[in-house]
């Protein structure tokens with residue numbers, strides 16, 4: 001059996017039609033049907049229920065499909081990894097979500113560059129979700145993000161849970177809570193700006209799920225394009241917004257920040273890498289993270305998630 005047979009079979013399942021699969025694979029329909037038949041003969045099992053429209057798999061076909069997808073994914077990853085290892089240029093491509101630029105990411109990358117002058121570092125902005133696909137495709141080697149996403153071929157390390165703060169205009173009526181902090185249940189009537197607008201899922205989705213987890217429904221949640229816009233509108237007295245603690249360094253005028261007392265109000269920062277990646281840049285970047293955290297007196301988690 002060759003990999004191409006698995007690819008043919010998976011394409012037929014995904015297209016739910018021999019004709020469409022043949023089109024996609026750029027081969028004629030009769031040879032594709034013959035290859036599927038040969039595969040069934042070789043396996044000694046029936047993969048598709050005869051005469052079903054649209055095409056329906058047998059139970060054994062379903063089992064074989066799931067494993068075929070895994071084999072093809074692993075092969076693609078092994079190929080991109082081998083190409084990376086073979087690459088003459090020592091480039092490490094780092095995907096990041098933009099809000100981490102206000103956090104410790106710049107320090108970590110700077111330290112990494114200092115310690116590894118022969119390595120070329122490329123920073124590429126990607127939403128956490130897109131980082132997973134970019135890692136699998138070999139477009140990036142490390143991904144720093146904020147969301148909990150699960151993928152069997154990606155290993156994720158939780159680095160820290162960053163607290164969220166409420167940004168308000170310094171003269172806002174909630175300013176009386178600057179010292180004491182407040183609970184999210186106290187802001188449900190306020191106009192709350194959330195960001196970014198796209199791509200989903202993102203920080204806006206994470207904030208929305210914190211409210212949902214607490215059984216709360218904010219009355220006026222307004223999506224804006226990005227954090228600067230949200231903070232600019234807050235600074236104009238239009239409403240309030242939740243930000244990761246480190247984003248308070250953005251320093252827009254006339255803003256004040258209120259601690260949020262709900263324990264759920266945090267944003268998890270994580271590092272994603274390919275499961276099988278044994279490259280030397282991984283322990284090297286972890287060392288830099290560890291040293292920057294130590295310098296900043298921040299507890300480092302390093303838990304697999």
Ligand code: BEZ
Pocket residue numbers: 100103104105108144159160162246269289
């Ligand atoms: C942080 O701000 O905690 C952080 C940012 C990027 C990578 C690791 C940690």
